[in-house]
Amino acid sequence: MILDRFSLKDKVAIVTGAGRGIGQGIAVAFGEAGADVVCTSRTAEQIEATAAQVRHTGRKALAVACDVRDNDQVENMVRQAMQEFGHIDILVNNAGGGLFRTVMGASQRSFESDLRTNLTSVFLCIKAVAPIMQKQKSGSIVNISSRESQIPALGMGAYGAAKAGVNSITKTLAWELAPYIRVNSILPGSVLTPTNIDYLGPVKDMLIAATPVKRTGMPEDIALAAIYLASSASEWVTGKLLEVDGGMEFAYNIHQQMGKAEGK
Amino acid sequence: MILDRFSLKDKVAIVTGAGTGIGHGISIGLAEAGAHIVCAARTAAPLEATAEKVRALGRMALVVPTDVARSQAIDNLVAKTMRELGRIDILVNNAAIGTPMRSLDVPEGYWEEVIHTCLTGVFLCSRVVARVMREQAGGNIINISSGAGVTGASKQAAYSSAKAGVITLTRSLAWEWASYNIRVNCIAPGAVLHERTKDFFSIVPQWLDFQAIKRWGTPEDIAAACVYLASDASEWVTGQTFNIDGGSHTPAEVDDRVIDAIMATFGSPQPSGDGGMGGAQSK
Numbered sequence: 001m002i003l004d005r006f007s008l009k010d011k012v013a014i015v016t017g018a019g020r021g022i023g024q025g026i027a028v029a030f031g032e033a034g035a036d037v038v039c040t041s042r043t044a045e046q047i048e049a050t051a052a053q054v055r056h057t058g059r060k061a062l063a064v065a066c067d068v069r070d071n072d073q074v075e076n077m078v079r080q081a082m083q084e085f086g087h088i089d090i091l092v093n094n095a096g097g098g099l100f101r102t103v104m105g106a107s108q109r110s111f112e113s114d115l116r117t118n119l120t121s122v123f124l125c126i127k128a129v130a131p132i133m134q135k136q137k138s139g140s141i142v143n144i145s146s147r148e149s150q151i152p153a154l155g156m157g158a159y160g161a162a163k164a165g166v167n168s169i170t171k172t173l174a175w176e177l178a179p180y181i182r183v184n185s186i187l188p189g190s191v192l193t194p195t196n197i198d199y200l201g202p203v204k205d206m207l208i209a210a211t212p213v214k215r216t217g218m219p220e221d222i223a224l225a226a227i228y229l230a231s232s233a234s235e236w237v238t239g240k241l242l243e244v245d246g247g248m249e250f251a252y253n254i255h256q257q258m259g260k261a262e263g264k
Numbered sequence: 265m266i267l268d269r270f271s272l273k274d275k276v277a278i279v280t281g282a283g284t285g286i287g288h289g290i291s292i293g294l295a296e297a298g299a300h301i302v303c304a305a306r307t308a309a310p311l312e313a314t315a316e317k318v319r320a321l322g323r324m325a326l327v328v329p330t331d332v333a334r335s336q337a338i339d340n341l342v343a344k345t346m347r348e349l350g351r352i353d354i355l356v357n358n359a360a361i362g363t364p365m366r367s368l369d370v371p372e373g374y375w376e377e378v379i380h381t382c383l384t385g386v387f388l389c390s391r392v393v394a395r396v397m398r399e400q401a402g403g404n405i406i407n408i409s410s411g412a413g414v415t416g417a418s419k420q421a422a423y424s425s426a427k428a429g430v431i432t433l434t435r436s437l438a439w440e441w442a443s444y445n446i447r448v449n450c451i452a453p454g455a456v457l458h459e460r461t462k463d464f465f466s467i468v469p470q471w472l473d474f475q476a477i478k479r480w481g482t483p484e485d486i487a488a489a490c491v492y493l494a495s496d497a498s499e500w501v502t503g504q505t506f507n508i509d510g511g512s513h514t515p516a517e518v519d520d521r522v523i524d525a526i527m528a529t530f531g532s533p534q535p536s537g538d539g540g541m542g543g544a545q546s547k
Contacts, residue, residue: 002296005488006270032266174511178476182511189500212442213500221500224269228492236454236485238476238511247438247502 005233009034012085013230014078016068016125017095019046021193022144024053025219026092026226031057033227038081038088040066041095060085068095068121071128078128087136090230091129093122094144096163100199100258103157111158118162122169130177139181142229143170144222147189147245154255163187167241174239182238184229189245191217199258206254212247269497273298276349277494278341280332280389281359283310285458286408289483290356290490292317297491300324302345302352305359306331324349332359332385333377342392351400354494355393357386357430358408362423364518364526375422382426383433390437394446402445406493407434408486409452414507417515419523424515427452431505438503447502449493454509455516456481467525468516476511 133139153160397403413427457480
């Protein structure tokens with residue numbers, strides 16, 4: 001029965017950046033879909049709250065504070081996940097973000113920091129989890145990229161470059177890790193969350209006007225796509241980029257407006 | 265409960281090319297997810313077989329022989345659907361034709377026929393159905409393109425061009441019809457094994473080398489993607505093309521030995537038929 005293919009029953013998923021926003025939405029949705037979830041991010045309080053919501057769905061949750069930019073912390077987090085659950089079936093690399101600045105206004109330090117937060121972190125998490133999945137002869141990795149990876153990322157140039165790197169590494173790893181592990185990416189559009197409300201909030205009406213499906217995105221929109229990619233519904237899909245963005249393309253005027261709001 | 269968002273319970277879906285292959289798989293998949301299916305294609309007998317399976321799942325099925333290359337047939341398809349089922353929630357534009365052939369050898373009229381069925385047919389069906397969907401205040405269109413339309417494909421000039429057109433048409437119509445609450449998306453399948461491709465694939469096993477996941481696709485792989493796109497799970501997704509292809513990025517080469525083998529096995533295509541190869545031409 002085709003709908004059974006979307007179930008995540010008894011799978012174990014690690015979700016990074018699970019403290020709020022899209023990551024929290026994915027963690028809770030995965031719980032509803034039947035998975036036990038390892039909720040990780042830097043802030044213990046936030047991931048404890050997410051873990052509580054996952055448990056409310058009837059599934060188990062483990063909260064592990066971890067900075068995914070640090071290899072030792074990543075390896076420790078994965079070790080704890082294995083100790084608790086004994087297997088890891090799904091990895092969602094959602095942790096990321098960046099400050100609003102032009103590329104020309106960036107320093108080497110800030111540029112490399114954006115790369116480390118958004119691209120190196122994905123590399124570190126996959127390096128830690130993939131060998132486990134290879135032994136299991138199964139696994140699905142879902143990277144949360146961004147629409148900014150494919151358009152002029154005004155005010156988010158380093159972030160956009162890092163996410164473009166995530167897109168590339170998705171395709172490369174799909175071949176390196178085949179056939180047992182699938183690797184795909186979701187490219188969200190404008191999903192308003194606590195992490196971006198400060199600069200997207202003021203341009204919300206413009207975002208909606210520029211979006212064919214006339215609303216901004218919700219974490220649930222991304223979570224549903226993640227369920228498709230994490231489950232056996234997509235077992236013949238790897239190395240692919242799924243754009244979940246209400247149909248919006250590049251809206252230059254919004255970026256310029258955001259730039260004004262930040263005084264850049 | 266989040267998995268309920270994937271349900272198509274009581275939706276009415278028209279599937280073109282529903283008699284065989286991917287279209288058959290999509291019909292069954294949508295029915296398993298709860299939809300009633302209007303099975304459309306040129307030949308009635310395979311449609312009856314699809315309709316039987318849909319009814320066995322407890323859903324309603326209509327059989328409407330239709331040539332999507334003919335406007336009148338499409339009008340008839342939509343009219344019959346509205347008469348019997350009263351609404352159209354989903355349209356899957358899957359009907360297609362095409363045979364690998366050296367471009368220098370393509371017979372007169374063949375290019376036009378492929379473009380007309382694979383691209384114009386998609387536009388014509390979408391337009392008639394969209395008028396209904398606009399009155400209903402919403403609907404969902406899924407176009408079936410091909411990996412050949414994404415990358416281009418040697419010795420599939422007409423087919424790959426038509427399928428590429430479908431990808432861009434998807435985006436254009438998505439933007440145009442979003443205000444009617446109609447979503448339009450596209451699936452580009454890779455090499456999907458079914459009764460009409462299995463003989464052909466048996467002579468090109470090396471095509472699997474071009475995929476990260478080394479197995480042929482199944483109609484169910486495409487059907488599952490259709491369920492995601494047809495349901496509320498994807499309500500914020502429009503204008504997109506999903507490549508469901510076992511992780512491939514390049515078109516496989518159809519070398520001359522393969523073309524000669526196709527000609528020997530299936531004969532050359534007749535201008536008003538599908539040369540036995542049918543639609544869903546692998547990459």
